Amino acid sequence: MATDIMTRDDVTALVIAAKKRKKLSWEGIAEEVGMSPIWTHMVATGMGAAPKEKAEILGRLLDLPEAAVAELQECPSKDWNRDIPTDPCIYRLYEIAGVFGPSFKAMVHEKFGDGIMSAIDFDMSVSRVEDPKGDRVKVEMTGKFLAYKAW
Template sequence: MTTTAEDRPLDKQQAGEIIDAIRRRRGATWAELSVLTGRPVVWLTSAVLGAHPVPEDVATTLRDELDLDAGLVEALTRQPTRTHDPALLADPTIYRFQELIQVYGPALKALIHEEFGDGIMSAINCSIDLRRGEHPGGDRVVLTIDGKFLPYDWVSAEA
């Protein structure tokens, strides 16, 4: 049996780009899809773009709303490979997040340690909210990251 390109599953990121194009052509917003699926908008957007596996019920809702084919739905539900793409850092918006962490990261780390002790804020067990904030000097991007604190727990190999 010969395997063809059509037999290979779509890459999650490629599928996400296709789904995003379909979403835009249909005039659907991420916020509307978030309400429809009952999932937080930042999580849903990230998942559709390839960073998370989408549960079957959410994939089915997206399939029905956006008229997605089986290959796109299958890509949504697969476990992603989470890797760093250096090309993303060239994007001005993504670069500014990196710049924010470069400037404020050490201060945030010090403040987390002062408040909670030796540990980290989880990026796995977190929620993220983004909203527009009105400001006299121009609208603001208000980003809230709510991450679980994970203390370092040094366990002896003998335990």
């Protein structure tokens, strides 16, 4: 059945095609948008809503149709695979969460008490650190601490 809906997956496909055609990098796109590369990639590939102004920059930069620019501003369904992914690059993040997660939890409770690090009021960056024994990937994250309410 033909409809006039452009889904978020359609937008993501348009974004990736334009990025290849124009030989852009995510860092370059992020600089144009004026946001960090992780946030920019996440929003451009369907895991977050862009403010109007940022959606319009993406639209101009990537020649997106108006419907795609509108769709970028919708709150998407942030579905991710609840089975642990097998792509080796992403899997290692889960192995880290599995092996080091209990130690992370112990540190959070020792420093803050009962509560969590927010995954919503949250930011993250990835950078390259030179090292004579082999360069390293550096990941930095901060998330607001949220204490359990008692009532």
